[in-house]
Amino acid sequence: MTSESANNRSSRWWIWILGAVVVGVIALVAFIAVSGDGDSEEAGAGEVTNFADVVRTDLVEIESYDATLGTIGGDPITSQRSGTVTAAIDAGDTAVAGDVVFRIDGEPVVLMFGETPVWRDMAPTEDTEVLVNRRNGTITS
Structure with missing residues (x-):
């Protein structure tokens, strides 16, 4: 009985230690991603933004057909x-x-x-x- 309870305690400690390591790694990655290196102005200086004028107009499409509207063979x-x-x-x-x-x-x-x-x-x-x-x-x- 005592060996079983000792195994349960040691396995619980490993679970807690593993959980703490995982949380620490996630916190470190999040901190690095948020903090950056402080060169945000320099990174944006090389980018060029292009603008275009917006023109509102009508789209015109014309097709002509040589045809007569009527009936075929007297059908209504x-x-x-x-x-x-x-x-x-x-x-x-x-x-x-x-x-x-x-x-x-x-x-x-x-x-x-x-x-x-x-x-x-x-x-x-x-x-x-x-x-x-x-x-x-x-x-x-």
Whole structure:
């Protein structure tokens, strides 16, 4: 019994000594990092700071296309919006991205390029799958 307690005491002392050494090393490294060598003015003297003037202007990008806006084979022009067409651009006018091409029930329809619609109704579809939350933070199907 006495040899066991003596081993426990000696191992505890080694743990305390090792801990003190680690804390001392960390304190020394922190002191050296914070104190520096006092030459901070000389180190900054060699650096050159470059400045540039800021100019605010408009970005203009123009692309011209030789085309006619119309229908293919008599198909009607379609829109994702329902309603009555209340206005349209005049024949021969040039439409660019961001222009109002026509109005449905007085609301503008803006010309945009791309394959993905800018806005869609977020509603369940026939492909909608209901997921069950069985536990906080997990979703399973």
